[in-house]
Amino acid sequence: MGYNILIVDDSSIARSVIGKSIKLADIPINEIFYAANGQEGLQILDESWIDVVFADINMPVMSGIEMVERMSDNGVMDNIPVIIISTEGSETRIEQLKSKGVRSYIRKPFTPERIRDTINDVLLCDEEEEEDSQ
Amino acid sequence: MNQENLAMLETVFTNCLENIAFMFCEKVEAMDDEAFDTDFARGTISFNGPVNGSITLIIPRDMGKELAANTLGIETSDPAILDQADDAIGELLNVICGQFLTTAKGTGPVFDLTVPKIRLMTRQDVLDAKNDPEHLLLRADDNPVILKLEIENE
Numbered sequence: 001m002g003y004n005i006l007i008v009d010d011s012s013i014a015r016s017v018i019g020k021s022i023k024l025a026d027i028p029i030n031e032i033f034y035a036a037n038g039q040e041g042l043q044i045l046d047e048s049w050i051d052v053v054f055a056d057i058n059m060p061v062m063s064g065i066e067m068v069e070r071m072s073d074n075g076v077m078d079n080i081p082v083i084i085i086s087t088e089g090s091e092t093r094i095e096q097l098k099s100k101g102v103r104s105y106i107r108k109p110f111t112p113e114r115i116r117d118t119i120n121d122v123l124l125c126d127e128e129e130e131e132d133s134q
Numbered sequence: 135m136n137q138e139n140l141a142m143l144e145t146v147f148t149n150c151l152e153n154i155a156f157m158f159c160e161k162v163e164a165m166d167d168e169a170f171d172t173d174f175a176r177g178t179i180s181f182n183g184p185v186n187g188s189i190t191l192i193i194p195r196d197m198g199k200e201l202a203a204n205t206l207g208i209e210t211s212d213p214a215i216l217d218q219a220d221d222a223i224g225e226l227l228n229v230i231c232g233q234f235l236t237t238a239k240g241t242g243p244v245f246d247l248t249v250p251k252i253r254l255m256t257r258q259d260v261l262d263a264k265n266d267p268e269h270l271l272l273r274a275d276d277n278p279v280i281l282k283l284e285i286e287n288e
Binding site for chain 1: 150153154202205206207218221222224225228229231232233235236241242243244245247248249
């Protein structure tokens with residue numbers, strides 16, 4: 001089984017670096033999808049099965065915050081963990097996002113190990129919840 | 135110009151450049167005009183929150199390509215780099231701004247950042263910026279870099 005991962009960031013360099021870090025994380029990957037803003041991200045979520053979303057905050061067209069709010073309103077956040085990856089460091093902002101259902105927050109610049117540990121924590125947590133509910 | 139904020143920005147920029155792009159940087163008092171005989175790009179990001187302001191970064195476009203190459207781990211001669219210079223400058227500005235705001239104002243306040251705007255500069259504009267005492271002049275791996283910080287009411 002491999003995971004489908006969605007990376008949402010307006011910087012193509014950031015998307016590449018996050019994608020490479022995920023591949024180095026030694027988790028089974030089926031496909032990585034890329035979007036340049038929240039609107040594209042929502043479109044991919046409509047069209048494809050996604051297991052985890054990595055999203056920046058500061059993007060044109062639709063910000064990561066608006067994308068998270070739309071996902072929350074649609075109930076998508078109940079099933080798909082979102083990890084915010086951003087340059088912002090406000091703890092107030094982080095708490096606001098977590099109150100909307102965001103699972104974790106990675107600050108840029110990040111190390112590949114941080115990506116690995118976060119994605120493992122999120123996916124492991126999801127697997128445990130699934131086992132508990134069976 | 136708040137010198138404490140400027141010193142913080144210098145430290146943040148230096149650390150970010152080293153961590154992200156493995157480039158080393160130092161403040162300089164002056165550089166010959168000949169060092170500016172190349173295309174330069176200007177990136178600006180604004181922030182709004184308890185205080186409003188902006189950070190401007192002026193660097194050679196070739197340095198932008200180097201930033202992109204170092205970040206991605208590929209050669210500057212790779213054709214994929216050609217379109218990435220502006221993106222690399224914008225992303226660096228994004229990171230610098232976020233890091234500066236938490237350094238200067240702590241992790242409590244919430245700031246909204248704009249998407250960085252990048253444009254090419256004329257040589258005269260670059261020289262004017264270089265000679266402006268409100269700008270910080272740095273050398274990063276032999277590249278001239280100019281930084282400016284503007285904060286309203288400070």
